[in-house]
Amino acid sequence: MTLTLTRQPPRPAIPDEAAGHLQALALDAARNLEGSTAEEIVRWAHETFGDRFAVTASMADGVLSHVAARAVPGMKVLFLDTGYHFAETIGTRDAIAAAYNIDVETVTHPLRVPEHEAEYGKLYDIDADLCCTLRKVWPLDRALRPYHAWAGGVRRSESPSRADTPVVAWDAKRRKVKVNPLAAWSDEQVEDYVNRHGILVNPLREVGYTSIGCEPCTRPVAPGEDARAGRWAGTSKTECGINL
Numbered sequence: 222m223t224l225t226l227t228r229q230p231p232r233p234a235i236p237d238e239a240a241g242h243l244q245a246l247a248l249d250a251a252r253n254l255e256g257s258t259a260e261e262i263v264r265w266a267h268e269t270f271g272d273r274f275a276v277t278a279s280m281a282d283g284v285l286s287h288v289a290a291r292a293v294p295g296m297k298v299l300f301l302d303t304g305y306h307f308a309e310t311i312g313t314r315d316a317i318a319a320a321y322n323i324d325v326e327t328v329t330h331p332l333r334v335p336e337h338e339a340e341y342g343k344l345y346d347i348d349a350d351l352c353c354t355l356r357k358v359w360p361l362d363r364a365l366r367p368y369h370a371w372a373g374g375v376r377r378s379e380s381p382s383r384a385d386t387p388v389v390a391w392d393a394k395r396r397k398v399k400v401n402p403l404a405a406w407s408d409e410q411v412e413d414y415v416n417r418h419g420i421l422v423n424p425l426r427e428v429g430y431t432s433i434g435c436e437p438c439t440r441p442v443a444p445g446e447d448a449r450a451g452r453w454a455g456t457s458k459t460e461c462g463i464n465l
Contacts, residue, residue, distance in 0.1 A: 240396045243369060247398045250389035259285075259402035262388055263292035266370055266400045273369040274400075275299050276323075277361070280310050281433040283317040283421040284414055285374040288402060290321040298323045299364055299371075303356040304334040305345070305435035313423040320421060328364040330356055345437045349453055353461040356435075361463055362395060370398035373463075378407050379432070380449045382459055408448070434461065 246269070254262050266274045275297040276289045289296040300314050318325035332340070337356070344352035365371050371392075377384050392399040403411075415422060425433055429441030431448040440451045449459065 243396070243398055244391045244393075247389050247391040250398075251387040254388050255405075257388070259288045259406070260292040262400060262402040263289050263296070263372065266372060266389075266398075267293045267296070270368070270370045270398070272297075273367070274371070275365070275368050276372040277301070278317075278374065279433065280314040280317060281374075281423050282411075282415065282426065283313070283321060284411060285372070285403060286317050286321050286323050286325075287414075287418060287420055289372070290323045294322045296323050298325050299328055299361075300325055301328045301357060301361050301364070302330075303360075303435050304330060304337070305356065305437055307423075307425060307433065307436045307439075309423055309425050310433060313421060316421050326364075328360050330360050343437075345435065349438060349456065349458055357461050358463055365395060365397065368397065370400055372400035372402055374403050375401050376403050376406050376411075380447055380459065 250265065250269075254265060257265075263276070276285060277299045278286050280300060286298055289298060302311070314325065314327070317323075330337070337344075341347075341355070344355065375383055375386050377386050386401050386404045388401050388404045390399045390401065406414075414420065423430070423433055429443075430439060430451060431442045432452050433439060434452050438453050440454050442448065442451045453459070
């Protein structure tokens with residue numbers, strides 16, 4: 222399924238009282254679920270929020286999608302297609318959607334890349350923050366509007382800026398509960414899970430892309446570099462804005 226966006230997303234229509242309840246719930250869950258398995262965390266979110274909970278996946282690998290499928294067969298998984306992805310990432314999405322018991326929904330921007338560049342230019346060269354806002358943050362905000370909670374694959378070991386990531390958090394910007402089932406996983410745990418379960422992995426990983434984003438803004442990582450050093454290399458930018 223493909224969900225095409227038509228306009229800038231409005232802010233979530235969650236009343237203050239409901240938002241306060243969700244925030245308190247998130248803080249309690251962060252304490253209570255620390256040390257739980259990734260499957261247990263996903264299962265808790267689904268039991269708590271039902272169809273108001275969705276998983277997001279970048280398709281750098283199929284780890285989170287596989288965890289979600291084991292925890293909740295048929296789980297909704299959102300994939301954000303910016304229009305700038307590597308062909309390998311799109312192929313990985315298709316393979317994962319076919320191999321695992323999940324419902325993959327692709328979220329797209331209303332403007333195709335040629336139309337976007339005709340109107341704005343190559344924003345990734347001009348203003349990378351604005352490019353991410355237009356092609357990633359706003360489309361995801363819109364897609365998440367029906368949900369009260371969402372999950373992503375952020376891990377503490379990925380970078381210093383993510384070192385304090387809780388397994389459940391309050392997403393104040395979207396007024397939703399943010400679930401991070403893999404937060405406590407080390408790189409070694411990810412590698413072990415991939416090997417034990419034969420997880421599908423984006424082939425770019427085999428040629429040095431340890432963190433995979435849009436093609437114009439991602440390069441392979443040299444030995445000894447931070448895993449996310451290949452994202453927006455040569456700039457001070459470290460995050461696209463989705464997880465901020």
